[in-house]
Amino acid sequence: MKGLTTLKDLPVSKIQEIIDTALLFKKGELKADYSGKKMALLFFENSTRTEYSFCTAMLNLGISPIYFNDRGSSIAKGETLYDTVKTFESFGIDGVVIRHSKDEYFRDLENIQIPIFNGGDGCSNHPTQTLLDLMTIYEEFGRFEGLKVTFIGDIAHSRVAHGNNEIMRRLGMETYISGPEQFADVTAPYISFEKAIEISDVINLLRIQFERHTGKLDMTKEEYFERFGMTKKREAQMKDNAIIIHPAPVNRGIEIADDMVEGKKSRILKQINNGVYIRMAVISMVLEGKL
Amino acid sequence: MKGLTTLKDLPVSKIQEIIDTALLFKKGELKADYSGKKMALLFFENSTRTEYSFCTAMLNLGISPIYFNDRGSSIAKGETLYDTVKTFESFGIDGVVIRHSKDEYFRDLENIQIPIFNGGDGCSNHPTQTLLDLMTIYEEFGRFEGLKVTFIGDIAHSRVAHGNNEIMRRLGMETYISGPEQFADVTAPYISFEKAIEISDVINLLRIQFERHTGKLDMTKEEYFERFGMTKKREAQMKDNAIIIHPAPVNRGIEIADDMVEGKKSRILKQINNGVYIRMAVISMVLEGKL
Amino acid sequence: MKGLTTLKDLPVSKIQEIIDTALLFKKGELKADYSGKKMALLFFENSTRTEYSFCTAMLNLGISPIYFNDRGSSIAKGETLYDTVKTFESFGIDGVVIRHSKDEYFRDLENIQIPIFNGGDGCSNHPTQTLLDLMTIYEEFGRFEGLKVTFIGDIAHSRVAHGNNEIMRRLGMETYISGPEQFADVTAPYISFEKAIEISDVINLLRIQFERHTGKLDMTKEEYFERFGMTKKREAQMKDNAIIIHPAPVNRGIEIADDMVEGKKSRILKQINNGVYIRMAVISMVLEGKL
Numbered sequence: 001m002k003g004l005t006t007l008k009d010l011p012v013s014k015i016q017e018i019i020d021t022a023l024l025f026k027k028g029e030l031k032a033d034y035s036g037k038k039m040a041l042l043f044f045e046n047s048t049r050t051e052y053s054f055c056t057a058m059l060n061l062g063i064s065p066i067y068f069n070d071r072g073s074s075i076a077k078g079e080t081l082y083d084t085v086k087t088f089e090s091f092g093i094d095g096v097v098i099r100h101s102k103d104e105y106f107r108d109l110e111n112i113q114i115p116i117f118n119g120g121d122g123c124s125n126h127p128t129q130t131l132l133d134l135m136t137i138y139e140e141f142g143r144f145e146g147l148k149v150t151f152i153g154d155i156a157h158s159r160v161a162h163g164n165n166e167i168m169r170r171l172g173m174e175t176y177i178s179g180p181e182q183f184a185d186v187t188a189p190y191i192s193f194e195k196a197i198e199i200s201d202v203i204n205l206l207r208i209q210f211e212r213h214t215g216k217l218d219m220t221k222e223e224y225f226e227r228f229g230m231t232k233k234r235e236a237q238m239k240d241n242a243i244i245i246h247p248a249p250v251n252r253g254i255e256i257a258d259d260m261v262e263g264k265k266s267r268i269l270k271q272i273n274n275g276v277y278i279r280m281a282v283i284s285m286v287l288e289g290k291l
Numbered sequence: 292m293k294g295l296t297t298l299k300d301l302p303v304s305k306i307q308e309i310i311d312t313a314l315l316f317k318k319g320e321l322k323a324d325y326s327g328k329k330m331a332l333l334f335f336e337n338s339t340r341t342e343y344s345f346c347t348a349m350l351n352l353g354i355s356p357i358y359f360n361d362r363g364s365s366i367a368k369g370e371t372l373y374d375t376v377k378t379f380e381s382f383g384i385d386g387v388v389i390r391h392s393k394d395e396y397f398r399d400l401e402n403i404q405i406p407i408f409n410g411g412d413g414c415s416n417h418p419t420q421t422l423l424d425l426m427t428i429y430e431e432f433g434r435f436e437g438l439k440v441t442f443i444g445d446i447a448h449s450r451v452a453h454g455n456n457e458i459m460r461r462l463g464m465e466t467y468i469s470g471p472e473q474f475a476d477v478t479a480p481y482i483s484f485e486k487a488i489e490i491s492d493v494i495n496l497l498r499i500q501f502e503r504h505t506g507k508l509d510m511t512k513e514e515y516f517e518r519f520g521m522t523k524k525r526e527a528q529m530k531d532n533a534i535i536i537h538p539a540p541v542n543r544g545i546e547i548a549d550d551m552v553e554g555k556k557s558r559i560l561k562q563i564n565n566g567v568y569i570r571m572a573v574i575s576m577v578l579e580g581k582l
Numbered sequence: 583m584k585g586l587t588t589l590k591d592l593p594v595s596k597i598q599e600i601i602d603t604a605l606l607f608k609k610g611e612l613k614a615d616y617s618g619k620k621m622a623l624l625f626f627e628n629s630t631r632t633e634y635s636f637c638t639a640m641l642n643l644g645i646s647p648i649y650f651n652d653r654g655s656s657i658a659k660g661e662t663l664y665d666t667v668k669t670f671e672s673f674g675i676d677g678v679v680i681r682h683s684k685d686e687y688f689r690d691l692e693n694i695q696i697p698i699f700n701g702g703d704g705c706s707n708h709p710t711q712t713l714l715d716l717m718t719i720y721e722e723f724g725r726f727e728g729l730k731v732t733f734i735g736d737i738a739h740s741r742v743a744h745g746n747n748e749i750m751r752r753l754g755m756e757t758y759i760s761g762p763e764q765f766a767d768v769t770a771p772y773i774s775f776e777k778a779i780e781i782s783d784v785i786n787l788l789r790i791q792f793e794r795h796t797g798k799l800d801m802t803k804e805e806y807f808e809r810f811g812m813t814k815k816r817e818a819q820m821k822d823n824a825i826i827i828h829p830a831p832v833n834r835g836i837e838i839a840d841d842m843v844e845g846k847k848s849r850i851l852k853q854i855n856n857g858v859y860i861r862m863a864v865i866s867m868v869l870e871g872k873l
Contacts (some may be wrong), residue, residue, distance in 0.1 A: 056673040059620050059646045064350045079540040090563035091347040249661040272672035355641045370831040381854035382638040
């Protein structure tokens with residue numbers, strides 16, 4: 001399959017090449033013009049950041065985005081994902097970006113010939129999110145080897161945590177889990193929140209979806225913030241050059257204090273900005289046959 | 292009225308000219324650039340193929356599509372179709388593509404001056420679908436005269452069957468109806484399914500909408516497939532160079548076996564591809580004053 | 583804040599400059615090409631005219647519109663307007679057009695650095711609508727000073743009436759209210775409908791939203807039209823060169839007779855056309871630092 005659906009099979013050298021390409025786009029040292037090319041945005045789940053970041057990346061590269069509205073489409077008539085994607089392929093377009101709630105939906109698309117860019121599948125992969133997190137870390141520290149990252153929040157349901165953890169370990173980073181113990185899984189060792197604050201170079205906050213956890217998470221939003229929210233006081237206890245990242249959207253006042261979202265250690269807006277360059281890098285490398 | 296709303300009044304020479312133009316676009320022997328022009332996609336009914344095929348055709352011609360979302364628009368405030376289209380005309384754009392559930396909705400739009408491209412009206416017309424079917428047949432046989440076509444499925448509710456039948460007869464083709472007898476109407480003579488398989492050059496499958504026919508169609512999906520579905524066995528009984536077409540979306544395992552959608556005699560994906568060239572031909576001929 | 587959110591603080595000289603720029607775009611005497619720039623359409627309320635007029639204006643200027651679909655976005659996950667706009671800013675795009683039901687929503691966006699174009703907020707501002715009304719009046723009379731304007735309809739809930747009234751008075755126009763007395767507020771003096779017809783240079787009809795006023799407006803649609811609708815007879819009683827404007831969508835047969843929407847004194851379609859030029863003027867002046 002062409003495109004980028006998962007990072008699992010990608011060597012670390014290729015990950016580094018994507019990040020380097022994205023940094024060149026960011027610095028304006030690399031330009032690319034794919035005028036005349038067309039790619040469709042097939043989003044079957046809610047998204048702001050990923051959909052419009054891909055859209056902006058396409059426009060930056062001269063590619064025309066085709067906005068697909070699944071609510072008004074043949075999917076409502078019961079068409080399969082495969083048939084929908086095959087239809088867009090048959091139009092003669094140059095690629096599709098897909099977000100879908102089914103884990104590894106792309107296994108059903110092995111007969112598709114045009115590039116598929118995964119914008120998130122179920123609780124499994126979100127490769128461009130992982131790449132933009134890595135780019136943000138690399139920009140900060142200039143390396144991955146030996147950095148300590150702790151995931152705080154709903155690990156079990158997070159494609160971000162699972163995707164990031166796998167590749168971060170391959171890149172030589174030490175990964176940990178903290179926050180509510182009932183969220184912990186086998187992804188990485190569990191450490192106390194105090195310890196996480198103390199030792200981490202990167203605090204990777206995850207979105208808490210309270211609506212999903214009624215009954216399971218035995219605390220209120222206020223209690224969550226009290227126990228695990230990022231506050232000025234906790235920020236002060238972090239290492240001097242440590243940073244906070246979050247895939248967003250942020251629950252202000254739950255995972256992180258309102259006034260810290262754009263604070264000194266937060267790289268949340270930078271991540272969003274980097275996401276555009278990562279997607280430009282991924283798209284152009286696929287079109288150039290380098291990925 | 293400018294544009295293309297129905298094929299009923301179009302001489303066969305003009306039909307042939309559209310197909311020839313589409314074939315030139317497909318072969319890359321004709322190019323057109325209408326950069327700066329803008330057309331709106333006004334779809335008031337579900338669609339994947341027609342809407343995004345028109346969209347791709349516009350982009351191929353350098354035309355900017357304006358994506359109209361009827362669910363968020365003034366239509367929700369009770370505005371008439373005429374007033375909505377008149378609004379887009381007043382913006383100074385160069386044309387509109389419309390799909391609407393009302394039969395011959397374009398009768399209400401006689402005072403509109405910009406080109407209207409009909410993307411399907413009620414159970415009546417779908418001119419670009421008919422044209423792409425004809426293009427696919429013409430590419431295969433190099434002629435229309437004397438070819439035998441049989442429609443299988445829900446003739447009564449099918450704008451495809453009605454639209455195709457009228458023009459196919461004018462082009463010298465013999466048309467028949469087969470499948471469930473309760474779907475037959477006066478469109479064309481009814482023949483048995485066995486006979487249809489045996490004599491047809493083109494089997495034109497139609498989508499069965501089971502949700503519409505509860506009570507009327509006295510058979511299950513399994514029985515339908517058993518009696519009227521296209522299977523490998525039936526394919527083997529067709530003429531050597533006969534083909535299968537379908538307007539899609541296909542109900543896999545009902546109208547046609549799953550593994551035959553992309554099979555030897557199926558032209559279903561080719562139809563989708565041809566649809567883009569037909570729409571490029573229609574749009575450019577209208578803009579050039581040739582249609 | 584950059585962009586245009588309200589006309590309240592704008593000197594009349596600047597209003598005139600916008601109108602003059604729009605007229606130059608309309609006459610084709612001014613051209614601008616902002617190819618490569620991207621702006622997002624963030625509409626959280628129903629709209630046809632404003633959203634697609636801004637979209638057409640962007641395309642006319644070479645700017646790529648980014649169509650945001652709020653129903654499928656992170657807003658559904660509870661994200662604030664500020665965080666959504668900050669996300670688009672972080673993508674590196676060049677501006678956003680926003681319509682939102684909250685009065686003066688832009689007060690929450692003071693930390694946004696990219697231009698914000700207000701497409702309507704609650705019952706308060708709709709600056710480009712006011713500007714297109716003024717442009718239409720200026721094209722007709724060549725001046726504002728001394729002209730008499732009467733608003734007919736639901737003043738209290740109309741951002742059009744409030745926005746227009748404030749700036750029209752500053753421009754030296756005399757403003758009045760007429761129609762159902764229960765709609766009158768302190769905006770301007772109330773005069774009888776007969777008097778309004780007799781003295782006005784401009785009749786500014788407003789949309790009546792019957793669904794909102796059950797119980798409050800003690801008359802049927804038929805009675806409203808009978809008492810306050812614009813008819814041929816009333817048109818004949820207007821001054822020779824007086825005109826009728828309406829922000830649309832029009833309720834045909836309620837605020838105005840069906841056959842008068844495109845009649846001699848109506849400038850309703852001209853307003854829609856002028857709206858595109860006003861938005862081109864506003865966008866280009868903001869990008870040039872002139873607004």
